[in-house]
Amino acid sequence: MPPDRIDFAVIGAGPAGMAAATLAAELGLDTLLIDEQDAPGGQIYRAIEGADDDSPLGGDYLAGRLLVDEFRESVAAYRPAATVWHIDPDGTVSLVSAGGSEAIRARRILLATGAYERPVPIPGWTLPGVMTAGAAQIMLKTGDLVPAGRAVLAGQGPLLWLVAAQLIRAGAPPAAILETAPHPNYHAAARLLPRVLWPARRALWKGLKLIREVKRAGIPIRREIAGLRVLGRDRIETVAWDSGELPADLLLLHEGVIPNTQISLALQLDHRWDAAQLCWRPVVDEWGATALSTIAVAGDGGGIAGAEAAALSGRLAALDAAAFLDRIDPAERDRRARPIRAALRRERAARPLLDRLSRPRSSSPRTTSPPAAARR
Amino acid sequence: MFRKRPEPAPAKAGVPVTVEGRDIRVPEGVSAAAAVLLAGLPAIRETAVTGAPRGPYCLMGICFDCLAGSTASPTGRAA
Numbered sequence: 001m002p003p004d005r006i007d008f009a010v011i012g013a014g015p016a017g018m019a020a021a022t023l024a025a026e027l028g029l030d031t032l033l034i035d036e037q038d039a040p041g042g043q044i045y046r047a048i049e050g051a052d053d054d055s056p057l058g059g060d061y062l063a064g065r066l067l068v069d070e071f072r073e074s075v076a077a078y079r080p081a082a083t084v085w086h087i088d089p090d091g092t093v094s095l096v097s098a099g100g101s102e103a104i105r106a107r108r109i110l111l112a113t114g115a116y117e118r119p120v121p122i123p124g125w126t127l128p129g130v131m132t133a134g135a136a137q138i139m140l141k142t143g144d145l146v147p148a149g150r151a152v153l154a155g156q157g158p159l160l161w162l163v164a165a166q167l168i169r170a171g172a173p174p175a176a177i178l179e180t181a182p183h184p185n186y187h188a189a190a191r192l193l194p195r196v197l198w199p200a201r202r203a204l205w206k207g208l209k210l211i212r213e214v215k216r217a218g219i220p221i222r223r224e225i226a227g228l229r230v231l232g233r234d235r236i237e238t239v240a241w242d243s244g245e246l247p248a249d250l251l252l253l254h255e256g257v258i259p260n261t262q263i264s265l266a267l268q269l270d271h272r273w274d275a276a277q278l279c280w281r282p283v284v285d286e287w288g289a290t291a292l293s294t295i296a297v298a299g300d301g302g303g304i305a306g307a308e309a310a311a312l313s314g315r316l317a318a319l320d321a322a323a324f325l326d327r328i329d330p331a332e333r334d335r336r337a338r339p340i341r342a343a344l345r346r347e348r349a350a351r352p353l354l355d356r357l358s359r360p361r362s363s364s365p366r367t368t369s370p371p372a373a374a375r376r
Numbered sequence: 377m378f379r380k381r382p383e384p385a386p387a388k389a390g391v392p393v394t395v396e397g398r399d400i401r402v403p404e405g406v407s408a409a410a411a412v413l414l415a416g417l418p419a420i421r422e423t424a425v426t427g428a429p430r431g432p433y434c435l436m437g438i439c440f441d442c443l444a445g446s447t448a449s450p451t452g453r454a455a
Contacts, residue, residue: 036437038405039405043436047405050405056381083450083451085451096450096451097450098450116434116436116438117434119439126428126430126441127429127431128377128418128419128420128429128430128431129377129431130431130433131431131432131433131434131435132433132434132435134434134435134436135432135433135434135435135436138435138436139378139406139410139413139435140381142403142405142406142407142410143380143402143403143405143406143410143414144380144381144388144403145378145379145380145381145403145406145410145413145414146378146379146380146381146382147377147378147379148377148378148379148416149377170381170382171381171382171383172381172382234418234419234429235418235419235429235431249377250377260438262438
């Protein structure tokens with residue numbers, strides 16, 4: 001007979017969720033990992049179980065295999081293809097799937113819902129053919145599919161350059177890259193360099209290699225693009241900006257990633273505005289615990305720090321859940337957490353630099369009709 | 377709007393689907409929204425208020441611009 005309550009329900013099968021579920025199961029917690037997709041990996045490691053060793057997505061993507069294998073080998077239960085549509089603070093998780101609707105009760109719930117790309121509401125952004133850079137990456141991951149025709153990448157941040165490189169490797173180089181990072185980003189980032197250069201060396205080196213790979217492929221690159229907008233009647237036809245325009249069949253936008261706070265906001269948890277990352281993030285302690293004892297947060301859903309940091313914060317949340325449920329004592333929890341925290345500090349070291357380098361410019365969007373005040 | 381990656385790429389048979397009356401093959405496991413993009417449709421839906429054409433935007437289930445009425449998805453999203 002199934003238990004009336006499980007110990008630990010993890011929402012999201014990305015790196016944070018997988019690492020948390022794997023460790024929690026190892027610590028003896030009755031654990032269930034719930035996810036919307038058909039296979040584990042979240043978005044960053046999406047479709048990784050079917051990936052080839054020479055995938056154009058590269059080594060950082062393939063590195064996710066280890067987490068997935070460890071999760072598959074763990075004794076944690078797994079509910080894929082299920083959407084969580086409601087969570088009660090008492091620990092009831094409501095799911096809907098093709099088989100219908102159900103409720104699962106857990107003593108502790110971990111929100112590991114990751115991040116999504118910051119929406120880029122430029123004029124014309126709702127025309128068919130305007131998508132996110134991540135969407136093109138998902139097409140590559142799930143089906144070896146690449147843009148047909150002229151694809152223009154526009155925006156800023158590491159993912160922009162990563163997707164450009166991945167498309168080049170897949171035999172479908174973008175037609176152009178329009179980088180929106182304004183000049184002040186580079187100046188402000190340069191001021192941070194002395195402090196973060198050594199800890200951030202790996203991330204910086206990777207970034208420089210990507211940019212070099214893209215430049216070597218001869219992709220036209222325009223910098224400090226302002227006034228980006230999309231023109232077309234029923235679908236995209238042209239990408240325009242203050243000082244130019246290009247015909248395009250597909251526009252891939254990217255202005256960084258922000259935490260997916262849908263569930264944490266629905267639970268009415270406290271959130272704070274992160275001025276460096278320009279996003280809301282749930283208020284959590286150093287274990288990811290919130291003011292609600294049943295709810296904790298791990299991974300990018302609590303603040304953007306990347307995939308490796310997500311797995312580490314997932315493990316901290318699993319340790320905390322185990323202590324909360326009296327399976328391990330607080331001293332053992334703290335002892336096991338120490339090396340994880342050290343690794344987490346290293347992973348987070350580059351973050352202030354990356355945040356400053358790709359800070360979206362704040363600008364008023366152009367309007368196609370006069371603002372309300374002018375019409376009175 | 378999207379196509380199969382050029383060679384060298386592993387040859388996989390694909391799954392036959394019909395999109396707006398067109399028979400195409402899509403890689404196994406891709407979303408309905410991906411099939412619509414592969415089929416080259418100009419839009420996946422029209423908005424309720426203005427009838428403006430919309431296509432998929434995020435492909436990860438967060439933007440809800442790919443809502444399609446007759447999919448098997450319990451939440452209506454095609455991606």
